[in-house]
Amino acid sequence: MFCPKCGTADQLPETYCRQCGIFLPDLGKKSKTRTSPEEHVKVNTVFSSMTIVTCFTLAILLYAMLGFRENTHPLIYVTAGLLLAMGIWHTQTLWRSLLLRKHFRKNKVRQDNALESKVATDKLLEQPDFDNIVPASVTDRTTKHLSDSKIRSSQAKQ
Numbered sequence: 001m002f003c004p005k006c007g008t009a010d011q012l013p014e015t016y017c018r019q020c021g022i023f024l025p026d027l028g029k030k031s032k033t034r035t036s037p038e039e040h041v042k043v044n045t046v047f048s049s050m051t052i053v054t055c056f057t058l059a060i061l062l063y064a065m066l067g068f069r070e071n072t073h074p075l076i077y078v079t080a081g082l083l084l085a086m087g088i089w090h091t092q093t094l095w096r097s098l099l100l101r102k103h104f105r106k107n108k109v110r111q112d113n114a115l116e117s118k119v120a121t122d123k124l125l126e127q128p129d130f131d132n133i134v135p136a137s138v139t140d141r142t143t144k145h146l147s148d149s150k151i152r153s154s155q156a157k158q
Contacts, residue, residue, distance in 0.1 A: 041100045048094035055087030 001011045001024060008019040013026035062080040066072055 038101075038104050041097050041104065045094060045097045045101065048090045048097060051090040052087050052094060055083045055090065059083035059087065 001013055002009050003011050003017040003019060003022065003024060005022045006017060006020040008017055011017055011024050013024055013028070016023055059080045062076055062083070066076045067080065
């Protein structure tokens with residue numbers, strides 16, 4: 001492999017050039033595949049659900065075990081409150097992710113219906129008749145005749 005910056009030969013991919021120090025990527029490797037928005041929403045749904053369960057469980061355990069006692073530090077209440085706020089935030093995130101999943105499903109159904117309707121219109125069209133083709137234009141293939149008539153008229157004038 002040659003360095004694209006300085007041209008030094010015999011370089012290894014995924015290393016740095018020995019001459020100029022530029023990073024030499026391996027161009028033979030496949031690039032990362034892009035994930036679809038549907039997959040992102042699916043992952044968001046799973047992580048939001050796990051976060052909701054964890055936040056509310058920890059907040060309830062903090063209040064049940066350490067809360068409302070005589071010597072409870074105020075930081076326990078603050079931590080439990082923050083856990084509740086995080087749980088509520090992720091609840092609305094989960095709700096929005098579910099709405100997005102519903103939206104993606106509707107779009108997929110619309111696309112499927114559009115494809116089905118295209119197939120149905122193909123059945124309604126007549127088969128083409130290639131035996132009786134009409135020229136594209138009235139002047140199609142007449143230019144030759146016009147040039148021939150100009151030559152004839154100029155010869156007649158002489």
